[in-house]
């Protein structure tokens with residue numbers, strides 16, 4: 274983040290390999306992290322992973338597969354390391370729901386820790402009516418504290434006083450819209466950085482219809498980084 278002066282993660286939710294690689298290469302210089310959903314790619318293959326790794330070297334970003342694991346430890350272990358996607362082989366970080374209890378972290382940790390990977394827990398969500406609030410969020414924070422060898426942070430809209438050292442990454446960020454048609458709710462980069470978020474996650478704001486990904490990535494990078502510098506001054 275320091276090296277690139279960027280707290281911007283791009284959520285690359287496109288469904289073809291060509292689009293994916295094209296946008297990743299365009300936004301690469303401006304991001305600290307590329308967030309993926311590999312299971313939405315219609316033509317996923319090993320070649321995509323090889324090319325993604327090349328882009329990672331070229332542009333210097335971490336890869337976050339937003340898999341949102343949510344099963345028992347034994348099952349997520351396989352979902353993380355096996356199957357078609359072999360996520361553990363290429364994703365620096367992943368995320369998981371806390372709902373199954375500590376076993377989900379223990380399972381993922383068995384695979385991820387030896388590979389020097391990190392896990393984010395979903396403490397809050399951006400979508401309207403979501404249930405990750407109040408006591409659920411509190412219990413998630415406590416769970417993270419019990420696994421600090423592997424949990425590096427949260428998906429959330431704000432920093433928690435009791436674990437300031439853990440990274441907060443925030444989706445649901447837009448400079449132009451306040452919602453979409455399917456329950457997404459947006460805040461501005463300034464809003465979320467002010468609340469203690471470390472990394473803004475932006476998807477359609479950057480590559481949506483009629484947008485130029487390079488122009489938008491620069492715009493969000495500047496908005497996020499300037500909000501961070503302002504926060505440091507205050």
Ligand code: 5IU
Pocket residue numbers: 284285286310339395397398399400428444445446457474475476477478
């Ligand atoms: N995402 C959210 N909200 C959440 C979580 C994940 O939007 O609470 I957890 C993901 C979904 C999508 C990206 O990949 O972040 C946001 O994309 P848009 O900026 O296009 O809405």
